[in-house]
Amino acid sequence: MAALRRMGLAAPGETVCLEPLAGGVSSDIFVAHLEGGPVCVKRALARLKVAAEWRAPTERNRYEAAYLRFAAAVAPGAVPEVLAADEESLAFAMPYLDPATHPVWKQLLRDGRTDPEFARRVGRVLARIHAASADRADLAREFATDANFHAIRLEPYLEATARAHPDLAPTLLAVSARTACTRRALVHGDVSPKNILAGPLGPVLLDAECAWFGDPAFDLAFCLNHLLLKAVWRPAHREGYARCFDTLAAAYLSAVGWEPATDLEMRASTLLPGLLLARIDGKSPVEYIRATANREWVRGFVRHWLAAAPGAGGTQRGRLAPLAEAWYRGLAQHPPSRED
Ligand SMILES: Nc1ncnc2c1ncn2[C@@H]1O[C@H](COP(=O)(O)OP(=O)(O)O)[C@@H](O)[C@H]1O
Ligand SMILES: [Mg+2]
Structure with missing residues (x-):
């Protein structure tokens, strides 16, 4: 060739x-x-x-x-x-990273190989890339891909979901608009377990097509969202996903130095409900949550969460841990229907 x-x-x-x-x-x-x-x-x-x-x-x-x-x-x-x-x-x-030595994290998670130490390293790597790029004007110019990020992330996820749930639209559109105008660091844009290989030396991130100089909270929330959704797919491994969620979030937040970590956590925790709903009712639904009852459960969780903690200043809403606790506890109390 x-x-x-x-x-x-x-x-x-x-x-x-x-x-x-x-x-x-x-x-x-x-x-x-x-x-x-x-x-x-x-x-x-x-x-x-x-x-x-x-x-x-x-x-x-x-x-x-x-x-x-x-x-x-x-x-x-x-x-x-x-x-x-x-x-x-x-x-x-x-x-070429041989799958025998570099399995895809998504497959490991599906099979219940939920290593919190690996999750911690994912959090650390993300934070390192964000910290090294934070507030760099040269990178802001080089990765001024705002239109692309809007077209392939904010529109199909948050804005499409706002159209599917008109009563939640003000909340979802406010989060989308806030994300669009937060330009702090180099964002990967697709930090999903399917784009992370578990190499012998730690995580290897792939697939940076959505790279954007924008809100680092998006990467954190995007990745944590997958750790929530996996518990609907494979409820037997719920506790393992919960531990991965906690260690990833803690490792990431402890390394945030370019802004108050609580500001970043507030943005990530208010993105998460929107991203959860987006993977059910947006343009890119997850392929592994198909059962009607499970889709309804996610919708109900998000609605309840948004209603129970109104106002962006609500203490619950600004934190990741309460959201994860409510999510995993809810799934323990209402075990999801079987998915393939
Ligand atoms: N350097 C690599 N070595 C081995 N496999 C890879 C490599 N890069 C990508 N892959 C495999 O190909 C898949 C698709 O690559 P990715 O960059 O995510 O493209 P896409 O944009 O099509 O999702 C990955 O999920 C991974 O399994
Ligand atoms: Mg990919």
Whole structure:
């Protein structure tokens, strides 16, 4: 493939075997078996849709490579190293991390392998990337991807959910607007267990296509949201998820130095109900909560939580621990219906 030669990874005339990996909607991702060993190549797909959607995936590849370069410099090993990038095909290459030694965290969590120490390290790595980027004007300029972040995060999650629940719209839209105008640090934007590999040296974050200089609370809330939702999917491991939630949040918050940790915790804890509901009624619902009773339970929890702690200054609403306690306790009292 020409891009591999342009990146200097394949010699002219070298035969390269390409093996596709299961990827998302906007990228091709494959392993290139080169003479020097395997590398992983991620390339933006130009979708034949409206112009804006055509551009976003290709630009996202460039932002992802830039994010990975920054994160590798400030948190070595916490992301795959960018080996080379190709502007012509909007692709970049990184080391291939063998799933045998780098399982996806989502699979481990599903199987009940809920290691609080690993969760703590995820919290620490995120905080390190945020701390190193906080208030840096150069990064704010480089990652001024506000329109993209709105289009692929705030709109499909919070704003779409506001349309599905008009009575909650003022709350959800206020959180969305506050997030959009909080520009403090370099945000990954997709810190989901499916984008985190559990490597022998600790967590490795992948898939930084949504990188944005914005609200670091978004990354924390986004990741914690998955630790809440997993307990509906696999209730047997509820306590393990709860411990991971606590250790991740505590490790992260103890490392916040660029602003009062309580401010950040307030933003994360008010994002969380919106993100929970977004994974049921937004444009990107989780694939593992399908049972009607479970979807209703999440809706009921969020409604009750928002009603019970009105006002952004409410003490409960500003803290993560009470929300997690209420969530996991609620699931213990009302065991969810079986999911696949
Ligand atoms: N460097 C890598 N080494 C091994 N597997 C990888 C690597 N990068 C990505 N993958 C695998 O490919 C999947 C999709 O990659 P990701 O960057 O998340 O793309 P997408 O945007 O399509 O979700 C990941 O979940 C992971 O399983
Ligand atoms: Mg991904």
